[in-house]
Amino acid sequence: MRVLGTGIGWRPxxxxxxxxxxxxxxxxxxxxxxCPGHLPESLLRLRExxxxxxxxxxxxxxxxxxxxxxGRLTALAERAExxxxxxxxxxxxxxxxxxxxTASPRLEAGHLLPVPRTRDALDVLCENVRIAQDALPVPLALENIAALFSWPDEELTEGQFLSELVERTGVRLLIDVANLHTNHVNRGEDPAExxxxxxxxxxxxxxVAGGFERDGVWHDSHAHPVPRPVLDILTGLAARVAPPGVLLERDENFPDPAELVRELTAIRGAVAxxxxxxxxGTAARGTAVAGAAGAGAGGVGVVARPVAGVxxxxxxxxxxxxSSLVAGTPVPEGFDRVRMGVQARALAAKRAGVVAKVAPELPVILGAGYREAFLAYARQRPMxxxxxxxxxxxxxxxLKLGRPAEPGARRELRDWWLDRAGPAPRKRGLVSRVLRRRG
Incomplete structure (x- = not known):
């Protein structure tokens, strides 16, 4: 494995x-x-x-x-190159x-959702990974995700699922220790195990990333400091294997640079x-890892099955x-309805936040009513x-509902929509005028 060292998620x-x-x-x-043809100057300087x-x-x-x-595979390959x-x-x-x-409308989650640890899901995942590996010019590594809910009637543990995935495809793993902590709180999965x-x-x-707990649910926010339990899991991982690289993730609510440096120092300390x-010799990592590999791969068959019907x-x-999360259809049998409700609300809240980022004019035009209006829309309209x-x-x-009620704001929203929905921009100065109102 290539040694990467200590890193941080680059954000503008x-x-x-x-x-x-x-x-x-x-x-x-x-x-x-x-964009491959217009890489940020900062990234270019870092590469130099x-x-x-x-x-x-x-x-x-x-x-x-x-x-x-x-198309997505081609785009990822272009960025790698x-x-x-x-x-x-x-x-x-x-x-x-x-x-x-399924002969049904396409639904977008706008978020990473857990796959069931079943034979069917594993077969499909393995074939998809092999397709991706063939299309990419460099090796692929896959990350374990955080989850608010569990699938019923799972057939494999995560260790068995990932071990067979690795054996069947040769894919590498990106282990998120913050996600292990999230799954400990939300799904009762022991991080050490x-x-x-x-x-x-x-x-x-x-x-490595931070989050917060609310009403017994851990939210993997990437917007809060890294908590001690996550650093402890990192120490446990480093006691078993020397990690080729460790990276701090932060996506919003960015602190002072000095605080980021302190977090990076704490991460280095946890690895050390x-x-x-x-x-x-206080951690029997060799025995544990060898036993895990045997249980995950040797104890189950690794012969690929046809996946057409799967x-x-x-x-x-x-x-x-x-559909139950974003379109309001009934929660499937066997799922925790409370946790599914938490996940549904989290998806809607994330949609509102990301839309506000990619279209910052909308919260300005709609003012304090933006979030309430968007959440009401999200309950009726899947992405x-x-x-x-x-x-x-x-x-x-x-606009179809005749909103906002104030004529000037409605006219501004209509102009914003027409400027983007039409074949060519209508009012090039609209964005700057709207955003100036924020000041």
Whole structure:
């Protein structure tokens, strides 16, 4: 495995601070947020200094029932080549459902959702991973995700699921220790047991991030400081294997650069503590990892099954789950209705927040009523495309209802919508005029 060192998630809001930080060996960038032909100057300067840049995809949905979209794979490959990346990463998740396999409308989650740990889901995931590997110019690593809910009647533990995935595809793993903590709080999964069962010999690198707990549910926000339990899990991982790279993720509510540096220092300390334990022989990592590999791979068959009919079964199950979360259909039997309700509200809240970011004029035009209006819209209208399309759909929905009530705001919203929904921009100065109102 290539040694990466200590890294941080590159975001435009902290680009200058990242460039000034000492001891940053590599950065990770959300693949969908950069254009190969117009890379941010900050990333180019980091690359010139020898800092490795890795694209991290969020929209492939390799755990979904459909075959990976060729256009998305091509886009990810282009970003890997433009950034000179040694590998690319994605998630073990599904992000959309419906469509041709179920003869139902396509639904978008706008979020990473857990796949069931079943034989059907594993077969589909393995085939999708092999398709992606064939299309990418560099190795692929997949991340374990955080989840608010569990699937009923799962057939495999996470360790068994990931071990067989690695054995059948050769894919590498990106282990997010914050997600292990999230699943501990939300699903009762013991982090130490999870680490002992993971095929850590396939480790590419590690994610570390913060979150918060509310009403007994842990939210993986990437907007809060890294808590001590997450650092302890990182120490436990480092006691079993030397992580090739460790990266701090932060997506919003960015603190002072000095606070980010303190978090990076704490992360280095957690890794050093784990390696010290390993050197003293206080963690029996060799036995644990060897046992986990045997239980995960040797105890189950690894012969691929035909997935033609399997895809349809997975599609039906995932569509029922996603429809209950974003379209208000009944929660499928066996799922925790309370947790599914929490997940549904979290998805709607995330939609509102991301739409406000990609279309910052909308909260300005609608004022304090933006969030309430968007959540009411989201309860009736599942997302049918990306977030930019969602912003257009939301604006069009309001205009059909004759809103906002104030004529000037309604006229401004109509102009904003027409400027983007038509074949060519109508009023090039609209964005700057609207945003000036924010001041």
């Amino acid at each position: 809001e902290i680009a200058d601070a990242v460039e000034r930080m000492r001891g940053i060996d590599w950065v990770e960038v959300v693949a969908e947020n950069v 200094r020898g800092v490795t840049v890795i694209p991290h995809g969020v929209s492939l949905g390799l755990g979904g029932a459909d075959r990976p979209d060729e 433009a950034l000179g990346a040694p590998l690319v990463t994605e998630h073990i998740a599904f992000v959309r459902a419906g469509g041709a396999l 999870a680490l002992a069962a993971l095929p850590l010999e396939a480790l590419a690198y590690v994610h 503590a784990g390696r010290s334990h390993a050197a003293r 895809r349809e079964r997975v599609a039906v199950a995932q569509t029922a789950v996603l 049918r495309g990306g977030y930019r399309q969602d912003a257009l759909d939301f604006a069009g929905h309001l």
